[in-house]
Amino acid sequence: MLQQKIPATVITGFLGAGKTTIIRNMLTNAGGKKIALIINEFGDLGVDGEVLKGCGAENCTEDDIIELTNGCICCTVADDFVPTMQKLLDRDIKPDHIVIETSGLALPQPLVAAFNWPDIRTRVTVDGVVTVVDSAAVAAGRFADDHDAVAAQRADDESLDHESPIEELFEDQLTCADLIVLNKTDLLDAAGVVAVRAEVAGRTARKPTMIEARNGEVPSLVLLGIGAGTEDDIENRKSHHELEHEAAHAAGGDHDHLHHHDHDEFESFVLKLPPIADPAGFVEKLKDVIATHDVLRLKGFIDVPGKPMRLVLQAVGSRVDTYFDRPWTSGEKRETRLVVIGLHEWDYGAVVEAVQAAAG
Template identity: 55%
Template sequence: MTIVAKIPCTIVTGFLGAGKTTLVRHVIEHAKGRRLAILVNEFGDVGFDRSFLAACGVEGCTEESIVELPNGCICCTVADDFVPALETLLARDEPPEHILIETSGLALPKPLVQAFQWPAIRSRVTVDGVVAVVDGPAVATGAFADDPEASAAQRAADTSVDHDNPLEEVFEDQLLCADLVVLNKADLLDAASLAKVRAEVEAHLPRAVKLIETQNGAIDPRVLLGLGAAAEDDLANRPSHHGEGEDHDHDDFETVALPVRPAVTAGDLAARVEKAAETEGVLRIKGFVEVEGKPMRLVVQGVGRRVSHHFDRPWRAGEARDGRLVVIGLKGFDQGAVARALAG
């Protein structure tokens, strides 16, 4: 009897803006002919991550190689979106040799790992590893931790106040499921801050997990692909804030896609985005915008109050140049204030 080897899948998780898409793109660019397929999931409807990956310009990285799952977080749409998409990839005449799955920044990875136990796919694929990408500067500024003294004061003043930190919960769940942690943007931290961040991340890990420091997601694909974790058979060692079968939603977060007029200069747009990012509760801003007189598409990314931009490729003939930015934030953030700031 011929035993067909399972196709390995790598799940790339990490909070909003950690650098998951940049890391996946780096893997694509250095795959050296390996036949990859990418499933990318976004919390928003601009399709930023798929378009950014498809613009890599690498031979063999075709539009068909990248499948977008846009309906919210993949951890909540396993049956409706993820499993059918995976089955479609497996049914190809030339199935991929390795599948990369980039989750939304708000997704919990464990429900996705559990899906690999489904009879329809269990015999055909395996979770080679869960890679958690961490935004080093965000951890250093305390983005995922409450101020214990402030929380205690609030609790004393009003016992009905809910002190759960939704950012910390998602961040922890992503680390608790990891087989490898990539501490990204390490170049933006000094030695003392980097050591502090490493210690904080390691304090969240329930078991021995390798931690690699990097910048711009530049990791040798051989480090990420081939972990051999078979994570679907190791769920007991991957604790979560949510028990099996427990409902998980994202009521603490919301997203909006806003039109943005063409920018006079890239700097002009960056200033508007920086102003928008100052709005209380805004976590992530990303999208594509036209710059007047420029043939190239401008990529804009904001994480917290850090904003970056670059031109990634020429606008295609007949391509709509309607600028749009997707903004993700805590529930109730002032969308009007964001829109006004982007309008300039």
């Protein structure tokens, strides 16, 4: 029966880990498989979907790319994801494989659980959950707190709050994985890669397969065909929220709030800017803006005067990558549009003003 089901791969990972690049490479090297892609974009502008539509893979046409922009997929499973899956499965020509790219803010666990819905379970199986890790960010200590100091504080103060939501999210994505891709290892030396492996392995009690990658280059044969049937193993991959709720329930009392996955710590906005005549200079100025205002993620398209192609911009921390992906089409409005994602406490007006100033 499992063989008759359409396999689905869930690709998750923190902001800027390289999920889109991995999927882009996968689509162009899928060996003729017809792939349907469901993208859950955080923010008001589906940048990742637009980037993937520009890859031109014959086996994944624009009709095979579905964007869910109503919110984080783990919070809109019933209203958004399940109906989308049902429509996809009811098509006359069904895909050979379904790939789901989650938002960087998504918990994989509720999404995997949705594959046990009766109308989906009989037709689809989770081939595997692939969690992409930004190795350079981990090496730089973005998630590497002083564990000994934290443990000592916890021992002294039982009322100490839980770890940061971002750190818990990172660990939940690792815990749900069948395959962990340590991406961007080319930015580290051998000792750095060893340290990242140890750090990531220490974040989950499970021991999923872990591989190294650079520039999102992972063979499709590695990503597709894992055959995990992950929906049957969700009891062993519980998130922090699930474990906290179970503990609270066992202790008695009302802890209904633990059912909710809170995204209030993040904010995003879309910014439209004039054409950028000097992209290199703009990028250098953006690095200062990112550092000053602690911008987590910045991505979008740039209109470069005199250039027939649009310029894609992807920024994570101080690393900013740009590349021309495809020509502007005849019916397409040329404009510079960026999605900016940061923490809730940031000064929204100051960030807008700084990015606008960088654009000149």
